[in-house]
Structures are given as C-alpha cells and as structure tokens.
Amino acid sequence: MISKTPFPYTPQEYETEKASNAYLMSLVVVIVGLPFPIINLIATWGYYMGQRKSSYFVRWHCLQALLSQISIVLINAFALGWTWSIILTDRSLSNAYLAYMAVAILYNLLEFAVTIVTAIETRKGKHLSWWMYGPLTQALCNPKP
Amino acid sequence: MKRFFLHLSLSLLLFGSLWFGLSQINWIGILGLDILTQKTEQKLEDLLWDAIQDSEEICDDTQANEALQSMWTRMCEANQLDPNSVQVHLVNNDEINAFAMPGGHILIHSGLVQTLESPEELAGVLGHEVAHVQLNHISKKLAKEVGVSILLSAAGGGSAAGEAIKEILSQLSSSAYDRSLEKEADLKSVEYLKNAGIKPSALIGVMEKLETEIQSDLPSWLGSHPDLSERKEYLKKATENIVLTEKPVLDSAAWEGLKTACD
Numbered sequence: 001m002i003s004k005t006p007f008p009y010t011p012q013e014y015e016t017e018k019a020s021n022a023y024l025m026s027l028v029v030v031i032v033g034l035p036f037p038i039i040n041l042i043a044t045w046g047y048y049m050g051q052r053k054s055s056y057f058v059r060w061h062c063l064q065a066l067l068s069q070i071s072i073v074l075i076n077a078f079a080l081g082w083t084w085s086i087i088l089t090d091r092s093l094s095n096a097y098l099a100y101m102a103v104a105i106l107y108n109l110l111e112f113a114v115t116i117v118t119a120i121e122t123r124k125g126k127h128l129s130w131w132m133y134g135p136l137t138q139a140l141c142n143p144k145p
Numbered sequence: 146m147k148r149f150f151l152h153l154s155l156s157l158l159l160f161g162s163l164w165f166g167l168s169q170i171n172w173i174g175i176l177g178l179d180i181l182t183q184k185t186e187q188k189l190e191d192l193l194w195d196a197i198q199d200s201e202e203i204c205d206d207t208q209a210n211e212a213l214q215s216m217w218t219r220m221c222e223a224n225q226l227d228p229n230s231v232q233v234h235l236v237n238n239d240e241i242n243a244f245a246m247p248g249g250h251i252l253i254h255s256g257l258v259q260t261l262e263s264p265e266e267l268a269g270v271l272g273h274e275v276a277h278v279q280l281n282h283i284s285k286k287l288a289k290e291v292g293v294s295i296l297l298s299a300a301g302g303g304s305a306a307g308e309a310i311k312e313i314l315s316q317l318s319s320s321a322y323d324r325s326l327e328k329e330a331d332l333k334s335v336e337y338l339k340n341a342g343i344k345p346s347a348l349i350g351v352m353e354k355l356e357t358e359i360q361s362d363l364p365s366w367l368g369s370h371p372d373l374s375e376r377k378e379y380l381k382k383a384t385e386n387i388v389l390t391e392k393p394v395l396d397s398a399a400w401e402g403l404k405t406a407c408d
Binding site for chain 2: 094136
C-alpha cells in the first residue's frame with residue numbers, strides 16, 4: 001500500500017512540516033467529508049493550491065494527498081447516493097448494498113490508517129509513495145515549480 | 146504512468162472481487178433485516194387500519210361493495226394483478242377524497258363518488274390509487290414525508306405511537322405524492338383502464354370536472370395534487386391514440402346504488 005522510496009534531496013524541517021500537514025488536512029475534514037465526500041477533495045485541493053509555489057517535496061506530497069482523495073470521494077459518493085436512493089425511492093436494502101458498504105468502510109479505514117502513517121513518516125522527512133497514487137503523483141509533479 | 150494504470154487495474158479488480166464476494170453472503174438474512182422489515186410493516190399496516198376503523202365510517206352496503214369489487218376484479222384480471230393485493234372500501238365522508246394506505250387498503254369517500262359522473266371516472270380514480278399501491282409509492286411517501294423514525298415509533302407502540310399514527314394518516318389522506326410519482330400513477334392507471342376495456346380518457350374527465358371543485362376551495366382528492374393542467378396535458382397525449390372496444394363498467398342501477406350507498 002505504501003513504500004518508502006528515495007527522494008532526489010533531503011527535505012528541510014519546514015518542508016516536512018508542510019508536506020505532513022497535507023495529509024493531516026484530509027484527516028481533519030474527514031468528519032465533514034463522510035456525509036459530503038466532496039469536502040475532503042476541496043480541502044486538500046485548497047491546501048495544494050496554497051502550496052503550489054513551494055518546494056518539490058512539499059508539492060509532491062500535497063499532490064499525492066489530493067489525488068488520494070479521488071477514490072475515497074467516488075466510493076463514498078456512490079455509497080451516499082445508494083443510501084439516499086434506498087431512503088427516498090423504492091430501492092430496497094440488498095446484500096449487494098450491505099457488501100458495498102462493508103467494502104467502503106474497510107477502504108475508508110485503510111485510507112485513514114495509511115494517511116496517519118504517511119503524515120507521521122513525512123514529518124520525519126521520509127518519502128512515502130502510495131500504491132497507485134505514488135506513480136501518478138510522480139508522473140504529474142514537476143520538480144520545478 | 147504505466148505503473149499507475151497497472152495499479153489502478155489491480156485496485157479495481159480487488160475492489161470488485163471483494164464486493165462481489167461479500168455480496169454472495171446473505172447479510173439480510175444473517176442480520177435479520179428481512180424479518181424486522183416485514184414485522185414492522187405488518188404492524189404498521191394493522192395499526193393504521195385499526196385507526197381508520199375507529200375514525201371513519203366504512204359503508205357496509207353489500208351492493209355498493211360488490212360494485213366496487215367487480216370494478217377491481219375486472220382491472221385485476223385484465224392486468225394480471227394479485228386480487229388480494231388491494232381491498233377497496235367505500236367511506237361515508239362528504240370530503241372529495243380517495244387515498245391508498247399501507248397493506249393495499251384503498252379508501253374512496255362517498256363525497257367523491259357523488260361528485261363523479263360515471264363509473265368510468267371512478268374506475269380512473271381507482272386505477273390511480275391501485276397504481277400507488279402496486280408501484281410501492283406509499284412506503285416511499287411515508288419514508289420521505291413522515292420519516293423512518295416516526296414510522297418505527299408508530300410500529301413500536303408506546304406513548305408516542307398515537308401521535309405518530311395520526312401524523313401518518315394525515316399525510317396519507319391529505320397530501321400529494323411527488324410529481325413524478327403522481328405522473329407514474331396516472332400513466333399506470335391509463336394502462337390498467339385500457340387493458341380492462343375502460344376508456345382511459347375518463348381520468349381526464351375526472352380532472353376537468355373537479356377543477357371547479359378545487360377553485361371553490363374544497364379540500365379535494367385532486368386539490369392536493371399538483372399541476373392539474375400539466376397532468377391533463379400528458380394524459381391527453383397518453384390516451385389520444387388509444388382505440389378500444391368499451392365495455393360498461395357498471396349498469397346504471399349499480400352506479401346509482403353506489404352513489405347513494407352511504408346515505
């Protein structure tokens with residue numbers, strides 16, 4: 001899920017703090033984001049925009065934190081939509097729905113745990129690359145601002 | 146990017162497999178949700194019906210009830226509907242109203258019957274209410290308008306149940322369904338009538354006729370239904386090309402008997 005990879009340079013203290021905050025941002029808004037999943041994405045996007053002139057290390061982690069919200073937003077939005085459709089329409093509770101909710105909760109917990117670990121390790125100056133989002137961030141993030 | 150797409154594919158595969166795998170487990174059965182739902186619904190149906198019997202005077206005129214039953218049976222046979230899914234009741238009430246309740250009870254007020262001009266119009270109203278039952282609109286409406294918590298509180302008994310039952314009955318008898326549900330029920334009624342050899346345009350006649358009643362500020366069956374002109378328009382479109390061999394719904398004696406059954 002996450003792997004420690006080498007970074008082109010050793011980040012300084014202020015960089016690790018800013019980079020770590022990008023992950024904390026997604027955790028802080030998680031309570032608001034559960035009923036309204038898009039809030040997570042907006043918050044991390046706002047933080048990324050605020051740091052887009054920062055150093056490569058900071059931008060890289062802000063972008064990874066932002067991109068990692070995409071899957072969680074899609075999964076939670078679908079869960080929310082399905083739940084509302086059960087409440088408001090004649091769609092009934094089904095095994096497929098309950099199974100989806102179980103997988104969605106599992107994914108949320110996993111992402112939550114990985115985000116905490118990444119925030120802590122990034123604060124220590126370690127460069128953690130996520131499964132799927134690491135390679136995407138690497139491809140999208142330009143070393144020069 | 147190649148690694149990203151590889152990871153993405155594997156992630157989707159893992160997510161899908163996990164979802165599919167867990168879907169094969171009978172969660173509804175294991176968690177007892179089916180029993181809970183059925184029990185709650187059944188209890189609610191019984192409580193609401195008891196409340197109606199306490200508050201309304203159901204006409205016990207045998208001929209009138211047979212006339213209503215024959216109308217329902219005809220609609221039922223022509224549309225392959227379960228005859229036990231609906232029970233039609235004539236209520237001695239001057240208010241121009243008809244509504245469906247959980248459990249398939251359809252209540253038609255004598256005030257409405259007296260206002261209508263023909264049994265075909267009554268069949269149109271009946272078809273509309275049957276559609277609400279068959280399309281499961283009632284539970285949708287209750288969940289949305291009354292709220293799941295009140296439904297559970299009503300079904301659960303206790304001190305709050307009485308108020309909850311009143312609230313539910315008030316919602317069922319006095320307010321409209323969503324516009325989309327009303328349209329769905331109107332168009333389904335057209336289908337029921339057509340299949341039963343009853344002219345579906347009778348439903349338009351009901352609306353046109355009662356438009357004046359609404360203007361005179363009567364709390365009517367259609368008065369609470371939104372956008373009457375819009376409904377007439379789509380009903381005209383839906384019925385204009387229907388050609389059928391009409392068969393009378395009731396003979397004139399039965400119709401007159403129905404109109405005066407509660408007097």
